[in-house]
Structure formats: structure tokens, C-alpha cells
Amino acid sequence: MTKLSVNINKVATLRNARGGNVPDLLKVASDLEKMGAQGITIHPRPDERHIRYQDARDLVDVVTTEFNIEGNPIQKFIDLVLETKPTQVTLVPDAVDAITSNAGWDTIKHKDFLKEVIVEFQNAGIRTSIFVDPVLEMIEGAKETGADRIELYTEAYADGYTENKEEAIKPYITAAFLASDLGIGINAGHDLSLDNVAYFHNSIPDLLEVSIGHALMAESLYLGFETVVASYLEKLQ
Ligand SMILES: CC(=O)[C@@H](O)[C@H](O)COP(=O)(O)O
Numbered sequence: 001m002t003k004l005s006v007n008i009n010k011v012a013t014l015r016n017a018r019g020g021n022v023p024d025l026l027k028v029a030s031d032l033e034k035m036g037a038q039g040i041t042i043h044p045r046p047d048e049r050h051i052r053y054q055d056a057r058d059l060v061d062v063v064t065t066e067f068n069i070e071g072n073p074i075q076k077f078i079d080l081v082l083e084t085k086p087t088q089v090t091l092v093p094d095a096v097d098a099i100t101s102n103a104g105w106d107t108i109k110h111k112d113f114l115k116e117v118i119v120e121f122q123n124a125g126i127r128t129s130i131f132v133d134p135v136l137e138m139i140e141g142a143k144e145t146g147a148d149r150i151e152l153y154t155e156a157y158a159d160g161y162t163e164n165k166e167e168a169i170k171p172y173i174t175a176a177f178l179a180s181d182l183g184i185g186i187n188a189g190h191d192l193s194l195d196n197v198a199y200f201h202n203s204i205p206d207l208l209e210v211s212i213g214h215a216l217m218a219e220s221l222y223l224g225f226e227t228v229v230a231s232y233l234e235k236l237q
């Protein structure tokens with residue numbers, strides 16, 4: 001079964017816009033779980049543009065499904081994850097000033113660093129995932145790092161979906177089969193949406209989790225959280 005983990009970064013964006021606590025991030029996370037979300041994902045960036053480090057500390061006592069914290073493993077992030085001990089940590093190599101996550105890891109070049117960080121999280125009982133492009137050498141490199149899972153970076157799939165979905169999905173299928181052969185769990189995320197998620201899910205074997213935020217929030221502005229979450233769950237059956 002593929003779990004839906006809802007990324008609530010953009011709820012924090014709206015909250016921060018007025019400096020208060022509306023919408024209440026903790027209540028939204030809890031309500032999303034009541035509506036069927038099987039995980040909550042956050043990505044506390046160094047500039048705390050949306051999710052704040054304190055949000056992670058508060059959410060760990062609220063989230064009852066799977067709690068996934070994503071981020072670039074700078075020391076401040078490592079310390080936060082070891083302090084809060086979420087279900088999963090997803091390591092993302094994005095630059096501090098990146099408008100959003102925009103690259104997968106070079107798991108060959110950064111093997112030693114990733115191995116060291118991953119062991120530290122695993123020793124704390126935290127499942128580890130690393131954000132990668134669907135490139136076979138990077139999947140093989142991910143195996144070498146000891147990560148429990150990979151998260152396939154799906155922006156390229158989403159970009160190509162409308163034009164030619166059969167072509168857009170090809171590298172992801174190949175990468176997924178290799179990951180499965182290597183015994184690595186498969187997550188996926190970035191720019192997945194109600195339009196493109198079903199085809200991805202139906203094409204990728206052993207897909208354990210999708211984390212979806214930006215599109216889900218935009219879709220919910222029109223349709224509401226309950227309808228949108230239910231639609232995602234139906235497409236992930
Ligand atoms: C890693 C990834 O693709 C997303 O999880 C990321 O959290 C999106 O970040 P923003 O919400 O800041 O665009």
C-alpha cells in the first residue's frame with residue numbers, strides 16, 4: 001500500500017503571513033490525519049520561511065501517523081531531528097536560498113558524508129530516506145550510503161506528464177526496479193498532484209509513500225481538504 005504523507009509547509013506559509021497562529025498548524029496536521037492522511041511531512045528550511053524549528057518540536061507530540069522531517073543535513077537540522085525523533089528523516093541537498101527543493105543527491109560524491117549522517121539517525125531509531133533523481137548510478141550509490149529508503153524526485157515526471165506521460169515515467173520505472181532489487185524502500189515526491197499521481201502510483205512497483213504538499217494545498221483551496229485527501233487516497237489504492 002502506498003501511504004499519503006501530506007506536506008504542510010504551505011499551511012505554515014499562510015500562518016506566517018500575518019505573524020499569528022491562523023491557521024493553527026498543529027490543528028491542521030491533526031485534522032488531516034482524521035481525514036485519512038497516513039503521514040505528515042514538514043521541511044524546516046534554515047531561513048524558517050514556512051515551517052519553523054519549533055513547529056517540528058510541537059508536531060512530534062501531535063502527529064499520530066508517520067512523521068517525516070525533510071531537509072538538508074546541516075548541523076542545526078541534524079540536531080533538531082535527533083531531538084524530535086520523527087518516524088522518518090528525508091535528506092534533501094537543497095541550497096539555503098533555493099526557492100524549493102530542486103535536486104537529488106549525488107550519492108557517489110557525497111557517499112561518506114551521507115553514510116555518517118544516516119548511521120547517526122538509524123542509531124537513534126529514525127528511518128532514513130534520501131532524495132534522489134531517477135538515475136541508476138545514484139540509486140546504486142544510495143545503496144552504498146545505507147539509507148533505508150530513497151525518495152524519487154518527481155519534478156521531471158510532473159513536468160513531462162502532460163506532454164508524454166509514457167516517456168516521463170520511464171526513468172522512474174527503471175530506477176524503482178533497481179531500488180527494489182537492491183532492497184531499498186521507495187518513496188516519491190515533488191510536484192505530484194491529483195492529475196498525475198495515479199499514473200505514477202500504478203506504474204511504480206513497491207511504492208511505499210508519496211509526500212505531497214504544494215498541489216494538495218492549491219487543490220484544497222477549491223475543493224477542501226476532506227475531498228482532496230479522499231481523492232488522493234482513492235488514487236493510491
Ligand atoms: C523535498 C521536496 O520536494 C519537498 O518536500 C519540499 O519540502 C518542498 O519545499 P517547499 O514547500 O519549500 O517548496
Ligand SMILES: NCC(=O)COP(=O)(O)O
Nearest residue numbers: 007189190191211213214
Ligand atoms: N517530498 C515532497 C514533498 O514533501 C512535497 O513536495 P510538493 O508536493 O510540495 O512539491
